[in-house]
Amino acid sequence: MKYLVVGAGFSGAVIARELAEAGHTVRVVEARNHVAGNAYDYVNEHGIRVHQYGPHLFHTNNKSVYDWLSKFTEWVPYQHKVKAQLEDGRFATLPVNRETKDMVGEENVLDIFFRPYTKKMWGMELDELNPDIINRVPIRDDDNELYFPNDEYQAMPKDGYTALVENILDHKNIQVMLETSYDKDWNWMYDHVFNSMPIDQYFDFKHGNLPYRSIRFTTVTLPIPRALPTTTVNFTHDGPQTRVTEWKNIPCHGDNKYSTTLTFEEPCDYVDNNFERYYPVKDRDGKNRELYEKYKNEQPENMKFIGRCGLYAYLDMDMAINSALATVRKFLV
Ligand SMILES: Cc1cc2nc3c(=O)[nH]c(=O)nc-3n(C[C@H](O)[C@H](O)[C@H](O)COP(=O)(O)OP(=O)(O)OC[C@H]3O[C@@H](n4cnc5c(N)ncnc54)[C@H](O)[C@@H]3O)c2cc1C
Structure with a gap:
């Protein structure tokens, strides 16, 4: 294997596929x-x-991201509310x-x-948070009810995201190893490593x-056909949960007529949740970004950090894919 990709999320899968299609052999290791x-x-x-x-x-x-993904999935139209x-x-x-506002x-x-x-x-x-985060959710003056009113492509992969990523990785030049955590001692075996592990963890x-x-x-199944008026409902109270999602309200997510499954979300520090890293914290003073840059400057020559935890940036899926495509195409020139 010539190249190593750490992490089989969207970032790693996209890079592995592009390398494979360029004729290279790639090993993908995934801890989960x-x-x-x-x-x-x-x-x-x-x-x-x-x-x-x-x-x-x-x-x-x-x-271009939508077209690239369309090679690996059919879509069902869905506009989130x-x-x-x-x-x-x-x-x-x-x-x-x-x-x-009227209400x-x-x-x-x-x-x-x-x-x-x-707060939760x-x-x-x-006022402690970077205003960019709040500005991601604009206040409207019209009656538009869509959560993403300005995005041209809104759809769900017909057979789900797991099948989509499996299709991306399904190439004769790609070997995927699950439940395998990356080890620094492997670097010498590869010409280059694309690494989506948390960059601070790499440097101990x-x-x-x-x-x-x-x-x-917290996921529960209730013996009722439907529970919520929209797929997701946010809570405005100051209790610990932020929102709940009813999966059946998304197309191609099951049609059980007797029961419905809901997932509740309770945010917390990643240290209190088994070190599950979801959202990089964008503080107002940019201190976390400075720390990230310090790590990035020490990136080994034959390694590129990629993805949400490698770049320490909140990336939606389209952004993660776009960034991965740009990285691998530049590398392959
Ligand atoms: C709660 C939540 C909701 C979201 N909702 C949306 C949404 O509605 N729309 C949207 O576009 N985006 C959404 N996102 C963002 C989306 O999850 C990311 O864009 C996408 O997962 C980025 O993929 P990635 O490959 O960069 O990172 P990840 O998906 O995190 O993949 C990285 C992989 O690397 C593996 N890994 C880490 N360290 C190691 C190691 N040492 N060895 C081996 N493997 C390792 C991890 O196990 C993981 O599987 C959401 C994210 C979260 C957390």
Whole structure:
């Protein structure tokens, strides 16, 4: 094997496929017992598809990413909608639109939808957080109800994300080893390593830890046909949970007419969740980014860090794929 890819999430799978198609042999090692990284999904005992690490909605304006993925999956159209449940039980559209502002009063929007959510999601007050994070969820003046109103391509892979990533990795030049954690001593065996492990972990945290937020998931199946008005419902209260997702509301996620499966999310520090790293923390002063840069400057010559934990950046799937394609194509020139 000429190249090593660490991690079989989207970033690693895309890089492995491009290298394989260019005629190179690639070994992919994955610590978990499945491919697809945090986009991993499975069908549960009730015939309902569940995303093990929280709801993954594919949305992009990047046609080349959509076209690239379309070689490996059929799509079903799906436009995500989210409601917030107010403390009195009423449901209001998110992101906040005109109807939502009319319901709660424009002057209350920050206190109802942003302040408590930020505190539980990030463990920080609103003004401690980098404004970029809040600005990702714009407030609207119209009655549009879509969660991603501006994205041209919004769809779900017909057979799920796991099957999609399995198809990407299905090439005679690619060998996948599950339940195999990367070992630095292997570097000499390969011409180059593409590494999606946490960059601070690679360097044994010698400059300090890069913080992440994590989420504890609780999945329950209820003996009722449907529970929620939209796929995801956010909570505005200051209790520990942020949101709940009803999987059957997404097309091709099962059609059990007797029961429905829901997943609740409770954010926490990654240290309190078995070191499961989900969201890099973007602090207002950029201290975490500085620490990341320190590590990046020490990247070995025959290694590129890739993906969410290698780049220490929150990347949606389309961004992770776009970044992986750019990295591998530059490498192959
Ligand atoms: C809760 C949540 C919800 C999300 N929702 C959306 C969404 O709706 N839409 C969207 O576009 N994106 C969403 N994302 C982002 C999406 O998960 C990422 O874009 C995508 O997973 C990035 O893929 P990756 O390969 O960079 O990282 P990952 O998916 O994290 O894959 C990295 C892989 O590397 C493996 N690994 C790490 N260290 C080692 C090691 N030492 N040895 C071997 N293997 C190792 C890990 O086990 C993992 O499988 C969400 C993310 C989270 C956490």
